[in-house]
Amino acid sequence: MKIAILSQDASLYSTRRLREAGEERGHEMRVVNYLRCYMNITSHRPAIFYNGKALEDFDAVIPRIGASRTFYGTAVVRQFEVMGVFSTNESQAISRSRDKLRCLQILARDGIGLPVTGFAHATQDIDGLIETVGGAPLVIKLLEGTQGIGVVLAETYQAAKSVIEAFRGLDANILVQEYIKEAGGADLRCFVLAGKVIAAMKRQGAAGEFRSNLHRGGKAEPIKLTPEERSTAIRAAKAMGLRVAGVDLLRSNHGPVVMEVNSSPGLEGIETATGIDVAGKIIDYLDKNAAPGKTSGQLRRLADRDRIKY
Ligand code: ADP
Ligand code: MG
Numbered sequence: 423m424k425i426a427i428l429s430q431d432a433s434l435y436s437t438r439r440l441r442e443a444g445e446e447r448g449h450e451m452r453v454v455n456y457l458r459c460y461m462n463i464t465s466h467r468p469a470i471f472y473n474g475k476a477l478e479d480f481d482a483v484i485p486r487i488g489a490s491r492t493f494y495g496t497a498v499v500r501q502f503e504v505m506g507v508f509s510t511n512e513s514q515a516i517s518r519s520r521d522k523l524r525c526l527q528i529l530a531r532d533g534i535g536l537p538v539t540g541f542a543h544a545t546q547d548i549d550g551l552i553e554t555v556g557g558a559p560l561v562i563k564l565l566e567g568t569q570g571i572g573v574v575l576a577e578t579y580q581a582a583k584s585v586i587e588a589f590r591g592l593d594a595n596i597l598v599q600e601y602i603k604e605a606g607g608a609d610l611r612c613f614v615l616a617g618k619v620i621a622a623m624k625r626q627g628a629a630g631e632f633r634s635n636l637h638r639g640g641k642a643e644p645i646k647l648t649p650e651e652r653s654t655a656i657r658a659a660k661a662m663g664l665r666v667a668g669v670d671l672l673r674s675n676h677g678p679v680v681m682e683v684n685s686s687p688g689l690e691g692i693e694t695a696t697g698i699d700v701a702g703k704i705i706d707y708l709d710k711n712a713a714p715g716k717t718s719g720q721l722r723r724l725a726d727r728d729r730i731k732y
Pocket of ligand 2: 570
């Protein structure tokens, strides 16, 4: 097969591992910097160009779109879909997962356990917003933050109020969330591939830190999920329409709750912690399922469903 990895940097661990895993299995692997792609959008011959040449004959693409590049990155993935190229994750699903609020609304619709979460535009009724999630302590999050940056624990009502006012004063979109104290600064990363959890790790925040992100000094170890955790992770990935997803759960008093669903989950942390060849499993999945024209057709189906009837 001929597979493109859409990534800004060929030397990143995840990109490197996917390429190696593909080459080991005899596939032709190419790292394509999606920011340098340009597109010809016509209905008879849609094309993508890179370094002055058309990207042709790909059987599959693996998008590794950076959080700050969602707009252009998903446009490139969408163009591959229009050309009939199979993508591990489709553009729609990637866009959906990138907005924490949209993600939580979709999960809530499917009845998946979540921390109680509030969202507001105006700050006139901060008290009401704080009450929605049961008062302080509570967690305040920037809608499009990653790696723990933009996630704040407000221990008191006063702290919560001033942080919310400060963020809103900067016109930043935030959500307010019940603080799951019993999680003890740990979360579970469940790596889902095509409806199965193929690897899972527990991340524990550094001493005195409630955020478990590895980028914030958290430590990871392999973990055996309970059947409920496993099925929650699978349902969350499915609700988002993601074949490859990093589903983050917190262990709460009322069962597992989903914090977020990542559409380009990193491979370094999970492969190192578990010793599982996650990159290899992704390539094996493509080997079995990808072929030109085998996109799930989600793009077309959604368009049909959403079409206005006259
Ligand atoms: P990011 O996208 O920046 O990783 P997250 O929503 O995953 O943001 O939050 C970062 C970390 O903060 C989580 O991994 C978790 O350890 C902690 N955290 C986030 N929300 C809560 C919450 N409601 N209760 C307890 N801990 C939380
Ligand atoms: Mg996170």
